[in-house]
Amino acid sequence: AQKVTQAQTEISVVEKEDVTLDCVYETRDTTYYLFWYKQPPSGELVFLIRRNSFDEQNEISGRYSWNFQKSTSSFNFTITASQVVDSAVYFCALRHSGAGSYQLTFGKGTKLSVIP
Amino acid sequence: DAGVIQSPRHEVTEMGQEVTLRCKPISGHDYLFWYRQTMMRGLELLIYFNNNVPIDDSGMPEDRFSAKMPNASFSTLKIQPSEPRDSAVYFCASSFMGTRQIEQYFGPGTRLTVT
Numbered sequence A: 001a002q003k004v005t006q007a008q009t010e011i012s013v014v015e016k017e018d019v020t021l022d023c024v025y026e027t028r029d030t031t032y033y034l035f036w037y038k039q040p041p042s043g044e045l046v047f048l049i050r051r052n053s054f055d056e057q058n059e060i061s062g063r064y065s066w067n068f069q070k071s072t073s074s075f076n077f078t079i080t081a082s083q084v085v086d087s088a089v090y091f092c093a094l095r096h097s098g099a100g101s102y103q104l105t106f107g108k109g110t111k112l113s114v115i116p
Numbered sequence B: 001d002a003g004v005i006q007s008p009r010h011e012v013t014e015m016g017q018e019v020t021l022r023c024k025p026i027s028g029h030d031y032l033f034w035y036r037q038t039m040m041r042g043l044e045l046l047i048y049f050n051n052n053v054p055i056d057d058s059g060m061p062e063d064r065f066s067a068k069m070p071n072a073s074f075s076t077l078k079i080q081p082s083e084p085r086d087s088a089v090y091f092c093a094s095s096f097m098g099t100r101q102i103e104q105y106f107g108p109g110t111r112l113t114v115t
Helices: none
Strands: A003-005 A010-014 A019-021 A024-026 A032-039 A046-052 A059-061 A064-069 A074-079 A088-096 A110-115 B005-007 B010-013 B019-024 B031-038 B042-050 B053-056 B065-071 B074-079 B088-095 B110-114
Touching (some): A032 A074, A074 A088, B005 B088, B010 B019, B019 B088, B031 B074, B042 B074, B074 B088
Parallel strands (some): B010 B110
Antiparallel strands (some): A032 A046, A032 A088, A088 A110, B005 B019, B042 B053, B088 B110
């Protein structure tokens, strides 16, 4: 069975602080995909990043960076110099890599509030 | 290119009424997914289609729920009769599995309230 745990239910930071959102996953598969989605107050789900299990390179996109560590089954997300527009619920998700296994298993989400 | 389109954005109905939610996927995408989001259960996959054919409907909660995809550009999720516990945000998502770009793109959601 697959499982995604986002232990931080809510985080509050002051603008310009760095913040890391944790994601720990469980799977028996050797190959899989990990995702992060953002859900701002307006409600839509916005795709941020996809990571393949065979690619452990960390990735940086502007103020966003992701740290994938297979050894600890973690895929953490860091926002550097946070801004008010980063306030949202962030979801980590997991998917099998095999054909016919397209279901995303989502974590419960972490609500990030960035205070001006 | 337009994203996934869902209608209506908000729906308020009385218990026992039929509700139909609509989705237009991104053009060229061959997979379509229906999800439900509630505070208690988070995001749950209800059903997904590949090339308009339902592949896995194991997440559909009851026979009151049905989904169709008559063509590549349109899908519906119907609840008949609706109940207060069906109140949730329903998302439609689409993706293209033909390449390595497999991520699902979500629509804005339909917020359903059943009174």
